[in-house]
Amino acid sequence: MTKVTDKVELTRHGRVAVLNIDNPPVNALSLGVRQGLVDGVGLANSDASVAAIVIACAGRTFIAGADITEFDKPFKGPHYNEVMAAIEGSTKPVVAAIHGTALGGGLETALASNYRVALPSARFGFPEVKIGLLPGAGGTQRLPRLVGAERALELIVGAEQVDARQALALGLIDEIADDELGPAALAFAERIAERRPLPRVSGLTAKVAADRGRPSLFADYRKANARAHRGLKAPEACIQTIEAAVALPFAEGLTREAELSAGLWNSPEAKAQQYVFFAERAAAKVKDVPADTPVRQIRQAAVLGAGTMGGGIAMCFANAGIPVALVESNRAALERGMGVIRRNYEATAAKGRLSAADVERRMALIAPSLELAGIAGADLVVEAVFEDMALKQEVFRQLDAIARPGTILATNTSTLDVNAIAAATGRPADVLGMHFFSPANVMRLMEVVRGKATAKPVIASVLALAKRLGKAPAVVGVCDGFVGNRMLARRGREADRLILEGASPQQVDKVLYDFGFPMGPFAMADLAGIDVGWRVRQARGTTSPVADRLYALGRHGQKTGAGWYRYATGSRQPEPDPAVDTLIAEAAESLQIRRRAVSDQEILERCLYPMVNEGARILAEGIAAKPGDIDVIWVYGYGFPVYRGGPMHWADAVGLGRLVDGMRGYAASLGEQWQPAPLLAELAAKGQGFAGLAR
Ligand code: 3H9
Numbered sequence: 146m147t148k149v150t151d152k153v154e155l156t157r158h159g160r161v162a163v164l165n166i167d168n169p170p171v172n173a174l175s176l177g178v179r180q181g182l183v184d185g186v187g188l189a190n191s192d193a194s195v196a197a198i199v200i201a202c203a204g205r206t207f208i209a210g211a212d213i214t215e216f217d218k219p220f221k222g223p224h225y226n227e228v229m230a231a232i233e234g235s236t237k238p239v240v241a242a243i244h245g246t247a248l249g250g251g252l253e254t255a256l257a258s259n260y261r262v263a264l265p266s267a268r269f270g271f272p273e274v275k276i277g278l279l280p281g282a283g284g285t286q287r288l289p290r291l292v293g294a295e296r297a298l299e300l301i302v303g304a305e306q307v308d309a310r311q312a313l314a315l316g317l318i319d320e321i322a323d324d325e326l327g328p329a330a331l332a333f334a335e336r337i338a339e340r341r342p343l344p345r346v347s348g349l350t351a352k353v354a355a356d357r358g359r360p361s362l363f364a365d366y367r368k369a370n371a372r373a374h375r376g377l378k379a380p381e382a383c384i385q386t387i388e389a390a391v392a393l394p395f396a397e398g399l400t401r402e403a404e405l406s407a408g409l410w411n412s413p414e415a416k417a418q419q420y421v422f423f424a425e426r427a428a429a430k431v432k433d434v435p436a437d438t439p440v441r442q443i444r445q446a447a448v449l450g451a452g453t454m455g456g457g458i459a460m461c462f463a464n465a466g467i468p469v470a471l472v473e474s475n476r477a478a479l480e481r482g483m484g485v486i487r488r489n490y491e492a493t494a495a496k497g498r499l500s501a502a503d504v505e506r507r508m509a510l511i512a513p514s515l516e517l518a519g520i521a522g523a524d525l526v527v528e529a530v531f532e533d534m535a536l537k538q539e540v541f542r543q544l545d546a547i548a549r550p551g552t553i554l555a556t557n558t559s560t561l562d563v564n565a566i567a568a569a570t571g572r573p574a575d576v577l578g579m580h581f582f583s584p585a586n587v588m589r590l591m592e593v594v595r596g597k598a599t600a601k602p603v604i605a606s607v608l609a610l611a612k613r614l615g616k617a618p619a620v621v622g623v624c625d626g627f628v629g630n631r632m633l634a635r636r637g638r639e640a641d642r643l644i645l646e647g648a649s650p651q652q653v654d655k656v657l658y659d660f661g662f663p664m665g666p667f668a669m670a671d672l673a674g675i676d677v678g679w680r681v682r683q684a685r686g687t688t689s690p691v692a693d694r695l696y697a698l699g700r701h702g703q704k705t706g707a708g709w710y711r712y713a714t715g716s717r718q719p720e721p722d723p724a725v726d727t728l729i730a731e732a733a734e735s736l737q738i739r740r741r742a743v744s745d746q747e748i749l750e751r752c753l754y755p756m757v758n759e760g761a762r763i764l765a766e767g768i769a770a771k772p773g774d775i776d777v778i779w780v781y782g783y784g785f786p787v788y789r790g791g792p793m794h795w796a797d798a799v800g801l802g803r804l805v806d807g808m809r810g811y812a813a814s815l816g817e818q819w820q821p822a823p824l825l826a827e828l829a830a831k832g833q834g835f836a837g838l839a840r
Contacts, residue, residue, distance in 0.1 A: 147188065153181025155188060160196035161334045162189040171209035172202045174250040176222040178212075182254070183223050183231045190236055197334035198239045200232070200258060201327065206245025207267070208254055213276065213419055216410075225250055225282035226399065229257035233345055238337055242330035243267045243318070246306075253282040256291065259343045261318040262330045263309045269317055270306035274379045276422055277415025277788065281406035283347070285386035286398040290349040291316055294356040294391050298366050302383045347395045356391045363388055376661045376786055378414050382406075413798065417790030421780055424773030424791070427839075428619040429608055432770060438605035441551060443613075447472060447523035449540060451482025451513070454557055455529035457585030460486055461614045463510040464586065470512045470519040479513050486511065489586065517543055525553040525610065527579055532684075534561050538569035545570035553603055555579040556594075559630055560681070563596045563623045573598035579607060580627060582782045583673075590782030591616040592627050617781040622768040629778045631763065632792070635755035640666040641689050642815075645733045647740040648748055650709045651721050656748040661786025666752075668719050671708035676701045690732040695725075750807050757796040757804060761825035764838065772835035797834035805829040 147155040152168040152175065164185040166172050182200070189195045202208060211225060223231075232239050232254065241247070241255035243263035248270050255261050255269075263269075271280045271288070279285055280301060289297040292315045299305045312318045322329030356362065363384060367374075374380040382405040389401035409415050430436075444467070448459045451473035462469035473479035490507055493499040512519070520526050526548060528540055537556060544554055554576045556566050567576035578594025591611050595604060604620065611618035621627045626634055640653050654665025670678055670692070679696040682689060695701075695708055702708035703717060710719030733740055760775045769775050776791020789795045796804055805821045812819035821829070828834065 149185045149188065150177040150181035152177035153185050155185050157195075158331050159335070160194065160338060161199055161331055162192070162195045162197075163199045163201055163331075164189070165201050165203060166208065167203040169204050171206050171246075172204060172251070173210055173212035173214075174208055174225065174228070174254070175212040175215060178208070179223045179225065179228045182228050186231045186235050186239070195237060196338040197237055198235060199242050199330045199334050200239060200254065201242040201330060202244070206251075207241070207243040207247045208251030209246050210249030210251055210272070211282075213422065216419065225253070226403075229253060229283045232257040233347060235259075235343075238334070238340065238343055240330055240334045240337070242322075242326050243269075244326050246270070248306075249273050249280060249284070250282050253280055253284040253287070255318075256287040256346050257283060259345065260320075260333065260337060262320045262322055262326070262333050263312065263318045264326050265309045265321050265323065267309045267312070268306050269308075269312050270304060271301045272304050272306075274302060274304050274377075274383055275418065277377075277379045277412060277418040278409050279379060279383045279386055279402070279406055281402060281410075283399060283402070285383065285402050286390045286395055287346040289356070289387050289390040290353055290395075291346050293352040294359075294362055294387050297387050297390070298363075298384065301387060302366070302370070302380050353391045377788055378412055379409055379418075382409055414788035417788050417794060417798075420773075420790045420794055421776065421787055424771075424777050424794075425617050425781075427771065428617065428774045428777045429612065431604060431608070431620050434601045434604050434608075439602045440609050441524060441553065441602060441606040443467065443524045443553075443606065443610050445469075445523050447520035447526045448529055449473075449517075449520070449526065449544075450529040450531075451479050452529065453485075454581060454583060454585055455527075456482045456486050456489075457583065457587075458527050458529055458557065458581050459511050460489065460507070460586035461581070461616070463507040465613050465615070466510065467613070468510050468512065470514050470523060472514045472517060472519045474515065474517075476515060479515060483511070483513050517547060520544065520552075521547055521549070523548070523552060525555065525606075527555045527557055527581075529557040529581075532558060532561065534565065537561060537566050541566055541569040541576070545572060551575070553577070553606060555607070557581055558594075560626050563594045564598070567596045567598060574600040575603055577603055577607060578623075578627070580629075582629075588782060589615070589617045590629070590778055591618045592629060592778065592782070593618050593620045594623060594627055595620055596623060617777055619774040619777045620770065621774070621778075622766070624763075624766070624768050628760075628763055628769050628775055629782050631768075632756045632759045632775075632779070633783065635759045636752050637666055639751045639755055641692070643743060643748055643751060644691065644729050645736060645738045645740075646743055647733075648743040649721070649729075650725065651719075652743070652745070653748055653752070654719075656745045657752060660749060660753075661789060663784040667709035671702035671710055671712075671719065672717075674702045674704060675708045690736065691725075691729050694728050694732070751811065753792065753795070754804055754808050754811075755819075756792050758808065758822050758825055760793055760796075761822040761828075761835075764835075765822065765824040771839050773839055793835040797836050801825060801829035801834055802832065 149155050154165045156163045166178055168175055168178050189198045239258040240260045241258040244267055246268045247255050252269055273280050309321050386402045386405050389398045446462045446467050447470040448455050449472050451471050459469050459471045490504040494504050556578050563578045567573035577599045580592035582588035582590050593607050608618055643653055650667035654668050657665040675695050700707040703712055706712050711722040763769050772793035776793050779785035779791045780787050785791050808819050808821045
């Protein structure tokens with residue numbers, strides 16, 4: 146055995162040299178790995194007794210990409226492309242032996258190799274676009290040559306991952322190893338050791354030549370994905386690299402890839418997306434809940450309430466392969482709920498994203514029940530009944546009587562006091578909030594609401610479960626609206642006020658849409674239902690002059706064809722409505738508010754600054770532990786544009802000094818509620834940002 150670098154060893158198995166990478170946790174292409182690959186290939190090439198080379202990884206996965214933690218440091222050692230050139234330039238065949246996930250620079254390493262052998266469980270993909278980058282180590286030039294531009298677009302721009310079976314069908318890998326990967330890769334290397342010429346992906350021409358005959362391919366792709374790519378830089382750069390792969394010889398394509406990659410590398414968008422990547426992982430960790438906290442196994446779940454939320458939550462469990470009882474006291478509601486779930490799955494299947502067999506498998510995991518006793522076998526119960534404290538307490542009292550000891554009892558409440566709900570049981574340590582976001586089967590956020598008595602193993606168990614469900618969890622404390630809705634309420638109050646002062650709902654919506662939100666607050670209210678907001682205000686004893694009028698007029702939003710906007714029959718396209726302008730003008734007059742032209746900049750500041758300010762209060766109160774947790778909540782639960790990193794990251798980019806000055810300016814005309822929160826003022830005075838709090 147030769148230690149090539151601290152991260153790469155070379156071992157001999159007869160004529161085959163194995164370069165074994167060991168760089169936990171995910172064998173990223175850190176300096177020692179890049180250097181080790183270049184030197185290791187060099188050593189094997191200069192040793193006449195070596196006939197073939199295998200690149201393999203220790204631990205849980207093949208190389209999962211470039212080392213993102215190195216991105217902010219000065220670059221050292223061989224560049225990624227030098228590594229790929231060393232591998233592809235080997236005079237002896239190189240076989241990549243793949244288990245786990247070959248992602249980004251890992252897949253590029255595999256594509257620079259002459260052959261690829263993988264375990265059936267291996268997965269392949271280019272996730273770079275999600276962190277604002279492109280596969281800049283030749284991936285954009287090699288992949289289209291191997292699989293054609295159409296699939297390359299889906300894998301590189303769409304960041305679609307494929308499993309080993311799909312990879313084999315695509316020609317991305319040469320063989321699936323059914324038993325052990327090591328021996329299979331060695332046997333493969335032995336078998337091809339003498340085969341010449343060495344196959345090199347960079348030399349393939351047939352697929353890209355055929356793509357040159359499809360001139361509308363890229364324009365069609367851009368058009369079909371314009372909405373999903375809005376505001377993002379990386380997707381367009383990725384498309385252009387694939388265009389280059391089709392149009393240019395390999396070496397020129399690499400140059401184009403490097404130019405486009407350089408344009409993304411230090412962009413604020415890429416930095417924000419990388420920040421969110423790490424914030425998401427950090428949010429799943431809680432300071433006083435250590436990694437070795439015992440975790441309860443969740444083999445069976447139950448959901449109470451088959452409405453929109455309950456049904457969506459049940460789908461989350463079924464999607465993860467966890468059997469779930471869906472309990473509803475009303476037979477018609479239960480049948481309706483099961484029908485909605487089936488239609489959702491069938492719609493996904495119709496788009497080709499789920500097989501008919503998978504639809505049936507998932508449906509079979511959901512057991513409808515009219516009896517609360519249906520929860521008896523569950524390890525975890527999620528209550529998703531109507532948002533009413535007395536009702537929820539009654540439900541938890543009954544759950545306490547039926548659930549076996551150790552069952553985790555979760556409420557999906559979006560605003561109510563989790564401690565008061567827990568107090569209805571004799572086991573408050575087992576109670577917490579699991580706040581899903583609508584549609585629950587789509588939105589990735591889960592606010593994990595920690596009550597004052599919630600036991601640490603319960604939190605650890607729900608965080609582990611969130612990972613199985615593919616959710617992005619963030620732990621929050623108990624307060625009205627928790628983190629997300631509490632901050633949203635601040636924005637909503639300002640939006641309501643802005644229209645009275647002279648902005649139109651469509652102007653406010655456009656400003657927030659242009660900022661990068663999927664829709665503005667008024668279009669959002671129409672989608673959620675004006676009646677829903679009205680009920681929340683009733684419960685809280687608050688009013689909203691125009692929204693209350695809309696409710697009284699039966700303008701309940703999209704479902705009634707009118708709300709803040711008008712909707713043509715069957716359309717979801719909001720149309721401005723002069724009748725609403727009249728209602729607003731009347732309300733302003735009765736409140737003696739003088740109407741004026743409001744600038745877009747003022748709208749943006751007045752909608753976002755109070756959110757950041759509330760975020761500062763939330764941090765000071767310990768309701769969220771870190772600014773990144775708040776950002777994860779906004780990116781994954783409320784559509785805050787990921788390329789701006791979330792409200793707290795965005796505030797740092799604006800500069801807290803500027804934000805505080807702006808708030809004080811508004812305080813002079815709009816009142817004391819505009820005074821910056823103490824934490825915000827303090828950070829600004831010290832010239833610091835929220836980022837400093839994370840450490
Ligand atoms: C790239 O390749 C650019 C190239 O094209 C070259 C251009 C020139 N670097 O997610 P997990 C850490 S860009 C550094 O909880 P899982 C992560 O922070 C890269 N660290 O585990 C966490 O640390 P901690 C393209 C990384 O099993 C730990 O590993 N590749 C990296 O659920 C475990 O992570 C990607 O974007 C990294 N690349 O999932 C892949 N990746 O324990 C991104 C992970 O301290 N990674 N860490 O919190 C993933 O998708 C998932 O992490 C993976 C494992 C599927 C690998």
